[in-house]
Amino acid sequence: MTERDDLKGVNERMRALLARTTHGRDDFEDLVIVPLFAVVVALICGALIMLATAVDLPTIGRSFVALAVGSVGSLSAWSETLTSAIPLVLAGLGLGLGFRAGLFNIGAEGQLLMGGLAAVMAGFALEGLPMVIHLPLTLLIGASVGAAYAAIAGILKATTGAHEVISTIMLNLISFELLNWLLRQPWVQREGRSDPISKSVPDTAALPKLLDFIDPNLRLHAGLFVMLVAVFIVWWLLFRSKLGFAFRASGENPSAANYAGMRAPLIIVLAMATAGALAGLAGANQITGVLGRASPGFSAGIGFDAIAVALLGRSHPVGILFAGILFGGLEAGGRQMQVDAGVSIDLISIIQALIIVFIAAPLLVRAIFPWGFRRPRNGKKGGAA
Amino acid sequence: MDVELRGITKRFGSVVANDNVNLTIRGGEVLGLLGENGAGKSTLMNMLSGLYAPDEGEILIDGKQVAFDGPSDGIEAGIGMVHQHFMLVPVFTVAENVVLGVEPTGQLGSIDMKRARRQVAEINEKYGLHVPPDALIEDLPVGIQQRVEILKVLFRSADVLILDEPTAVLTPQEVREFFGIVSMLKEAGKAIVFITHKLHEILEISDRVSVLRQGRITGEGDPKSLTEADLAEMMVGRPVSFTVDKTVADPGRPMIEMDKVTMLDETGEKVLDRVSMSVRAGEVVGVAGVQGNGQTELVEALSGIEKIASGKIIFDGEDISHATVRERHSLGMAHIPEDRHKSGMVESFTIAENMVLNNYYAPEYSKGWAIDWQKVAETAARFCIDFDVRTPSVFLPGRSLSGGNQQKMVVARELERETKLVIASQPTRGVDVGSIEYIHERLIASRDEGDGVLIVSSELDEIMGLSDRIYVMYDGRIVAEFDNTGGKADRNTIGLAMAGAHEGEGAAA
Ligand SMILES: Nc1ncnc2c1ncn2[C@@H]1O[C@H](COP(=O)(O)OP(=O)(O)O)[C@@H](O)[C@H]1O
Numbered sequence: 022m023t024e025r026d027d028l029k030g031v032n033e034r035m036r037a038l039l040a041r042t043t044h045g046r047d048d049f050e051d052l053v054i055v056p057l058f059a060v061v062v063a064l065i066c067g068a069l070i071m072l073a074t075a076v077d078l079p080t081i082g083r084s085f086v087a088l089a090v091g092s093v094g095s096l097s098a099w100s101e102t103l104t105s106a107i108p109l110v111l112a113g114l115g116l117g118l119g120f121r122a123g124l125f126n127i128g129a130e131g132q133l134l135m136g137g138l139a140a141v142m143a144g145f146a147l148e149g150l151p152m153v154i155h156l157p158l159t160l161l162i163g164a165s166v167g168a169a170y171a172a173i174a175g176i177l178k179a180t181t182g183a184h185e186v187i188s189t190i191m192l193n194l195i196s197f198e199l200l201n202w203l204l205r206q207p208w209v210q211r212e213g214r215s216d217p218i219s220k221s222v223p224d225t226a227a228l229p230k231l232l233d234f235i236d237p238n239l240r241l242h243a244g245l246f247v248m249l250v251a252v253f254i255v256w257w258l259l260f261r262s263k264l265g266f267a268f269r270a271s272g273e274n275p276s277a278a279n280y281a282g283m284r285a286p287l288i289i290v291l292a293m294a295t296a297g298a299l300a301g302l303a304g305a306n307q308i309t310g311v312l313g314r315a316s317p318g319f320s321a322g323i324g325f326d327a328i329a330v331a332l333l334g335r336s337h338p339v340g341i342l343f344a345g346i347l348f349g350g351l352e353a354g355g356r357q358m359q360v361d362a363g364v365s366i367d368l369i370s371i372i373q374a375l376i377i378v379f380i381a382a383p384l385l386v387r388a389i390f391p392w393g394f395r396r397p398r399n400g401k402k403g404g405a406a
Numbered sequence: 407m408d409v410e411l412r413g414i415t416k417r418f419g420s421v422v423a424n425d426n427v428n429l430t431i432r433g434g435e436v437l438g439l440l441g442e443n444g445a446g447k448s449t450l451m452n453m454l455s456g457l458y459a460p461d462e463g464e465i466l467i468d469g470k471q472v473a474f475d476g477p478s479d480g481i482e483a484g485i486g487m488v489h490q491h492f493m494l495v496p497v498f499t500v501a502e503n504v505v506l507g508v509e510p511t512g513q514l515g516s517i518d519m520k521r522a523r524r525q526v527a528e529i530n531e532k533y534g535l536h537v538p539p540d541a542l543i544e545d546l547p548v549g550i551q552q553r554v555e556i557l558k559v560l561f562r563s564a565d566v567l568i569l570d571e572p573t574a575v576l577t578p579q580e581v582r583e584f585f586g587i588v589s590m591l592k593e594a595g596k597a598i599v600f601i602t603h604k605l606h607e608i609l610e611i612s613d614r615v616s617v618l619r620q621g622r623i624t625g626e627g628d629p630k631s632l633t634e635a636d637l638a639e640m641m642v643g644r645p646v647s648f649t650v651d652k653t654v655a656d657p658g659r660p661m662i663e664m665d666k667v668t669m670l671d672e673t674g675e676k677v678l679d680r681v682s683m684s685v686r687a688g689e690v691v692g693v694a695g696v697q698g699n700g701q702t703e704l705v706e707a708l709s710g711i712e713k714i715a716s717g718k719i720i721f722d723g724e725d726i727s728h729a730t731v732r733e734r735h736s737l738g739m740a741h742i743p744e745d746r747h748k749s750g751m752v753e754s755f756t757i758a759e760n761m762v763l764n765n766y767y768a769p770e771y772s773k774g775w776a777i778d779w780q781k782v783a784e785t786a787a788r789f790c791i792d793f794d795v796r797t798p799s800v801f802l803p804g805r806s807l808s809g810g811n812q813q814k815m816v817v818a819r820e821l822e823r824e825t826k827l828v829i830a831s832q833p834t835r836g837v838d839v840g841s842i843e844y845i846h847e848r849l850i851a852s853r854d855e856g857d858g859v860l861i862v863s864s865e866l867d868e869i870m871g872l873s874d875r876i877y878v879m880y881d882g883r884i885v886a887e888f889d890n891t892g893g894k895a896d897r898n899t900i901g902l903a904m905a906g907a908h909e910g911e912g913a914a915a
């Protein structure tokens with residue numbers, strides 16, 4: 022064989038090795054079909070639960086119509102769905118990133134509160150700045166404070182090994198009390214009020230409404246763009262950047278990451294801080310885009326729902342975007358359902374919980390919908406299942 | 407009980423895992439099933455045990471055709487398999503694991519653990535397994551866990567025992583004991599299928615051998631009339647050399663020196679005790695020793711995985727006693743870790759990602775803060791070609807590779823850059839013959855390029871074959887040093903030193 026032929030052979034093999042393998046059918050089943058079916062099964066279970074609690078069939082029918090209409094049935098429904106989705110997606114991105122790095126962060130709620138609180142304070146304390154500076158600065162401060170708050174749990178884990186599940190739960194509790202206390206301080210509390218409520222964020226720090234030229238009641242705000250940018254950045258961070266590579270390696274195999282010279286303590290702190298920044302940003306968004314001020318419990322459980330969003334989205338930024346919009350839709354639709362059919366919005370929480378149960382039990386979903394999947398996993402010949 | 411496989415074919419998609427395979431298994435006989443990783447050994451045996459159904463062909467037990475619909479049918483017919491990956495519940499006791507699924511029941515259907523324990527003890531006694539019935543699985547060493555698997559199969563009164571690569575996870579000591587058990591089972595009339603890719607094991611224990619290559623039987627016969635070279639050729643499809651061709655070393659300056667290094671474990675116990683050693687440029691130094699005598703810790707100290715308590719480590723003139731893993735890596739230290747699954751690779755990452763696991767940050771792979779994945783993929787493809795890593799694509803997950811190819815991937819990553827010192831820990835554990843030969847050649851090539859090479863292995867043959875100089879470790883210390891130029895070190899003397907015979911003579915420097 023001549024050297025030339027040899028070179029040709031090598032080039033050919035290079036080309037073969039570099040051919041993109043299409044994503045396997047298995048990945049597709051795991052990432053798309055299972056979540057989709059999980060949602061369907063959860064909705065069916067929701068209907069069954071209503072039946073079991075003696076709700077009559079017409080009402081159940083009306084509830085589901087209301088759920089659909091209230092989430093996607095009109096411009097106002099879409100506005101509500103997306104408005105609810107924004108903080109869920111932002112916080113969910115942070116949690117998903119943490120999961121990828123092997124951190125089970127339960128503290129998004131507290132980080133979101135602290136970020137929101139910081140945004141309120143930055144909002145009214147820096148009054149007078151022009152909007153182009155004031156608004157970004159407010160959001161940035163919210164994100165930084167969220168990051169710092171989450172970093173506490175990261176540092177505790179990195180230095181003492183304290184498990185992040187425990188420490189973030191504790192930090193959540195601390196943040197609730199800190200919020201209540203701060204809201205009664207004279208420099209935070211609104212003048213002339215005796216109940217715990219903060220001063221308002223001035224317009225220069227508020228995220229502009231996007232659709233108020235159509236109808237002033239449409240709440241959708243510019244946080245939508247913050248959310249979309251965050252989805253892209255987190256995707257880039259996880260799958261393109263060096264830091265994200267270290268995050269993922271540490272999450273998948275801490276020992277191999279250690280052998281590869283990645284420094285676990287540093288990565289833990291950085292991953293927690295990034296997650297906290299996103300949760301803080303979610304809080305700041307909620308304050309500057311929707312609420313305009315802080316009150317006790319303004320986080321409304323978003324940080325916990327975001328855990329479900331991150332799980333449903335399989336810790337993938339795009340998955341989290343869709344999962345967040347779905348959950349936002351369920352919330353918006355749920356409110357409509359309560360009004361139209363008189364069904365408690367608690368049902369929505371049950372449906373959301375069921376979705377997670379089914380996501381966590383892919384085999385169950387496969388068993389319910391055998392025709393949706395190619396073949397049983399163990400490679401056994403068909404027919405014998 | 408005799409079993410016959412006739413014309414068995416099994417396909418996974420486009421892969422033909424078994425192609426028209428014929429095999430007979432007889433009672434009171436050990437059948438060695440030899441083949442490289444991916445040859446189709448496990449698949450074939452999974453069909454015999456009922457886990458898979460063959461696409462073509464038939465299985466006959468004592469001349470009667472059978473069709474299994476699941477592993478429980480296999481067990482029913484008296485065929486039991488001990489899988490490559492154990493299937494035990496770590497928090498259960500031995501007895502609980504053994505009876506799991508076939509629990510003897512007392513009144514009211516409660517589990518009669520007393521009877522279970524008695525039955526376990528009987529089998530234990532009969533085959534000399536020496537397994538403590540009440541110990542928790544997670545507390546037992548791998549070798550004993552394996553016997554629990556055997557016990558499980560015997561408890562289900564199997565007459566045919568399939569042992570899938572049982573020795574892959576055992577130390578040489580444990581292999582000896584394991585062979586003892588196999589002999590006892592054979593005496594008792596059991597039919598045994600012993601799967602391995604290690605030639606000398608086949609020659610030692612089996613009465614008959616069948617060799618699989620790429621799903622086909624490529625050779626059969628009586629091991630007594632076959633040599634290792636014959637078997638290797640059947641297995642790999644070409645003649646394989648067992649001796650490593652190398653010239654006499656020409657050592658230069660010291661690449662790494664350890665000066666009275668002590669390391670402690672979590673409990674404060676000394677795991678390295680004033681260890682002094684060195685590796686010079688252009689020489690291969692082997693570290694021999696019975697497992698658990700500080701070899702792992704020696705490597706951890708050198709590579710920076712664990713901190714040392716006292717002493718000094720000098721790398722090419724530079725004090726690196728407290729340098730990080732990455733600093734040492736950037737200075738030119740390559741490290742092939744002992745346990746590639748645990749520490750050498752991320753199984754869910756693609757081959758491309760694994761190829762840059764420890765130098766993804768290097769300028770040549772960077773675009774600002776991002777990784778240049780195109781560049782990484784191209785480099786990975788080149789590495790795969792250079793190091794003969796067999797895969798259809800670099801975008802497949804690392805776990806899709808066979809053991810030998812995974813190891814070649816790790817070796818490629820470590821050696822395909824400017825290195826000064828190569829630390830290879832168990833470089834060929836669980837690796838097929840063809841790949842072993844290749845990895846050895848590469849290590850010698852590193853030496854000839856002027857690197858220092860340190861090899862830690864539990865296979866004394868490997869140490870003797872590769873090293874120019876040999877240290878023996880015992881109880882956290884280096885107890886002896888041998889010159890092995892031209893292979894002149896004496897195997898027996900080294901063996902004695904490994905057993906601690908040099909104790910009290912003081913460490914050779
Ligand atoms: N469940 C499976 N699905 C797809 N391919 C498989 C499966 N099991 C084994 N294979 C393929 O079949 C071939 C034989 O594998 P195996 O029987 O595990 O080999 P061995 O045990 O000899 O190492 C390999 O190419 C392997 O990738």
Ligand SMILES: [Mg+2]
Nearest residue numbers: 447448490570
């Ligand atoms: Mg196998």
